[in-house]
Amino acid sequence: MAxxxxxxxxxxxxxxxxxxxxxxARHGYAAVSMRQLAAEVGVQAGALYNYTPDKQTLLYDLMxxxxxxxxxxxxxxxxxxxxxxxxxxxxxxxxxxxxxxxxAVFVAYMELRNLEPENFAAIEKLRRAYEDRLxxxxxxxxxxxxxxxxxxxxxTRAIIxxxxxxxxxxxxxxxxxxxxxxxxxxxxxxxAVAR
Amino acid sequence: MAxxxxxxxxxxxxxxxxxxxxxxARHGYAAVSMRQLAAEVGVQAGALYNYTPDKQTLLYDLMxxxxxxxxxxxxxxxxxxxxxxxxxxxxxxxxxxxxxxxxAVFVAYMELRNLEPENFAAIEKLRRAYEDRLxxxxxxxxxxxxxxxxxxxxxTRAIIxxxxxxxxxxxxxxxxxxxxxxxxxxxxxxxAVAR
DNA sequence: CATCTAACTGAACATCTGTTCATTTGAAAA
DNA sequence: TTTTCAAATGAACAGATGTTCAGTTAGATG
Numbered sequence: 001m002a003x004x005x006x007x008x009x010x011x012x013x014x015x016x017x018x019x020x021x022x023x024x025a026r027h028g029y030a031a032v033s034m035r036q037l038a039a040e041v042g043v044q045a046g047a048l049y050n051y052t053p054d055k056q057t058l059l060y061d062l063m064x065x066x067x068x069x070x071x072x073x074x075x076x077x078x079x080x081x082x083x084x085x086x087x088x089x090x091x092x093x094x095x096x097x098x099x100x101x102x103x104a105v106f107v108a109y110m111e112l113r114n115l116e117p118e119n120f121a122a123i124e125k126l127r128r129a130y131e132d133r134l135x136x137x138x139x140x141x142x143x144x145x146x147x148x149x150x151x152x153x154x155x156t157r158a159i160i161x162x163x164x165x166x167x168x169x170x171x172x173x174x175x176x177x178x179x180x181x182x183x184x185x186x187x188x189x190x191x192a193v194a195r
Numbered sequence: 196m197a198x199x200x201x202x203x204x205x206x207x208x209x210x211x212x213x214x215x216x217x218x219x220a221r222h223g224y225a226a227v228s229m230r231q232l233a234a235e236v237g238v239q240a241g242a243l244y245n246y247t248p249d250k251q252t253l254l255y256d257l258m259x260x261x262x263x264x265x266x267x268x269x270x271x272x273x274x275x276x277x278x279x280x281x282x283x284x285x286x287x288x289x290x291x292x293x294x295x296x297x298x299a300v301f302v303a304y305m306e307l308r309n310l311e312p313e314n315f316a317a318i319e320k321l322r323r324a325y326e327d328r329l330x331x332x333x334x335x336x337x338x339x340x341x342x343x344x345x346x347x348x349x350x351t352r353a354i355i356x357x358x359x360x361x362x363x364x365x366x367x368x369x370x371x372x373x374x375x376x377x378x379x380x381x382x383x384x385x386x387a388v389a390r
Numbered sequence: 391c392a393t394c395t396a397a398c399t400g401a402a403c404a405t406c407t408g409t410t411c412a413t414t415t416g417a418a419a420a
Numbered sequence: 421t422t423t424t425c426a427a428a429t430g431a432a433c434a435g436a437t438g439t440t441c442a443g444t445t446a447g448a449t450g
Contacts, residue, residue, distance in 0.1 A: 012427080028308050030225035034408060046410075047428050055408065110305060113223050150379040151371070158383050161360020162353045169352055176346070184345040188353050192387040203397060229438060241440075242398050250438065392450090399444070406437065414429070420422085 015041045016051045020058055025103035029059050029114040059111060060119040066104040067126035073097055074133060083141030087193070090134055091186050094163050099178065105167050131156055138193060148195040159189055210236050211246045215253055220298035224254050224309040254306060255314040261299040262321035268292055269328060278336030282388070285329055286381050289358045294373065300362050326351055333388060343390040354384055 019040040023032045034055060038045040052058040077093045079085050098105045108123070115123060135156040141147030149155045163185065170181065214235040218227045229250060233240040247253040272288045274280050293300045303318070310318060330351040336342030344350045358380065365376065 026308065028223060028225050030223055031309065033406075035406085043427095044429055045408085046430075049409070050427065113221065114226065150382050151375075154371070154376060154379045155383060157360060157364055158357045158380065161363075162357040165352060165356020165359065168356075176349070180346075181349060184349045185353065187345050188350060188387045191389065192383045194386065207397080228436075230436085238397095239399050240438085241400075244439070245397065394447105394449080395445105396447095397445085399442105401441095401443105403440080404437100407435080408433105410433080411431095412429105413431105415425105415427085417424100417426100419424075 012041065012043065012047070013051050016048060016058075017062065021062060021103040021107055024059070024062070024111065025106040029055075029107075029111045056116055056119070059107075060115060060123070062104065063108045063111065063115070063123050064126065066101070066108050067123065067130065070097065071126065071130050071133070074130070078133070083137055083144050083146050084190075086137045087141065087147075087189065088186060090137060091163065091189050092182055095166065095182050095185060096178070098164075098167055099170065102167050102170075105164070109164060131160055134159060141193065146195065147193040149193050155193060159192070162189070207236065207238065207242070208246050211243060211253075212257065216257055216298040216302055219254070219257070219306065220301040224302075224306045251311055251314070254302075255310060255318070257299065258303045258306065258310070258318050259321065261296070261303050262318065262325065265292065266321065266325050266328070269325070273328070278332055278339050278341050279385075281332045282336065282342075282384065283381060285332060286358065286384050287377055290361065290377050290380060291373070293358075293362055294365065297362050297365075300359070304359060326355055329354060336388065341390065342388040344388050350388060354387070357384070 016037070020032075020037055023037060023040060034048055035045045038048055041048070048058075052061070074090070074093055074097070077089055077097075079089050108127075112120060112123065135152055138147060138149065138152045138155055142149070142152065166181070166185070176184075211232070215227075215232055218232055218235060229243055230240045233243055236243070243253075247256065269285070269288055269292070272284055272292075274284050303322075307315060307318065330347055333342060333344065333347045333350055337344070337347065361376070361380070371379075
């Protein structure tokens with residue numbers, strides 16, 4: 001019955017999501033109209049509603065799917081060994097995973113304000129789940145006697161902020177190769193929580 | 196000639212700026228209409244144009260004045276002595292200055308996208324000027340042999356990110372008194388750049 | 391008191407907003 | 421070739437947008 005090949009929906013669908021990420025990252029959710037988005041996709045505004053029930057749900061889905069993927073991917077990358085190896089893996093993963101997804105990171109980070117309350121709560125939960133991964137590593141390090149810090153929760157926030165701030169400028173800079181930035185960050189993070 | 200006392204402009208003017216900071220921090224520049232802002236001030240939309248030539252200039256002025264004040268205030272707080280004292284002063288200043296100005300920080304940080312190109316360039320220059328203060332301290336510390344890091348510029352960005360991320364969550368948390376958060380951050384920053 | 395004017399109103403403007411839906415299109419399926 | 425239907429169009433909707441401006445108001449000034 002349903003056409004699987006030749007259908008445009010499996011072309012237009014991803015196009016809508018990509019264009020939405022790009023435009024929202026660039027201009028902000030509220031500043032991007034459905035007509036702008038449609039033009040970017042090469043379609044009329046009405047056609048977008050074959051791919052999302054409304055604008056708000058489109059934003060929510062973009063953020064939700066990104067965060068779910070971040071968490072799943074980290075859980076695969078996590079060596080689950082000693083705290084020092086795990087922290088190093090976290091820093092490396094975070095930088096390498098987020099770099100090619102700068103738009104999604106930016107949207108998930110900057111557009112929390114534009115989520116309706118229930119959507120906000122759901123996204124906040126996912127964001128927290130990712131942070132909890134890092135906090136667990138820091139606490140393991142304390143227990144092992146490898147790390148020492150005054151407050152693991154604050155340290156978690158500080159490290160996340162440090163790494164996330166990275167994506168607000170790396171694009172433009174380009175002065176350093178990724179491997180080097182990763183090494184520099186590992187140096188800073190490792191020393192900050194060292195005993 | 197011009198009325199100085201009894202005039203409302205010296206009441207309404209600040210009110211407009213305060214309300215704009217509050218609403219824009221909460222909902223974003225694009226999502227706040229001039230009519231919403233006017234209602235918050237207790238005035239009709241047309242009256243706002245006694246205080247700003249247009250919406251874009253209002254945003255620019257809020258960001259500009261905030262950043263100029265940050266830089267001036269830091270230059271006064273800077274002990275201009277050894278690098279370690281200066282870095283400690285920077286961390287302390289940054290947290291203490293920004294905390295009671297959370298809305299302004301948020302706007303200056305989140306609304307860069309909504310500035311027209313020339314305004315963006317001007318604000319970016321100010322932002323950079325503040326970061327350069329920190330970078331100079333780190334380089335002084337390297338020269339003194341007090342600090343060691345792989346790249347002062349990246350370390351600057353990392354520390355700024357770490358401190359700025361602070362304001363995205365401190366409001367809600369409230370678990371810790373300011374003095375304690377300041378001490379925790381100093382511990383992290385100091386160790387991260389230590390030799 | 392009468393005058394003056396900064397401050398504000400309220401209506402108007404052209405245009406844009408998200409969303410809906412009857413209609414058309416075109417390519418795969420029969 | 422004819423049928424079928426997912427996908428897209430394009431017009432319409434009710435209301436919101438930033439901004440302008442002639443007119444009103446109220447309080448200090450002379």
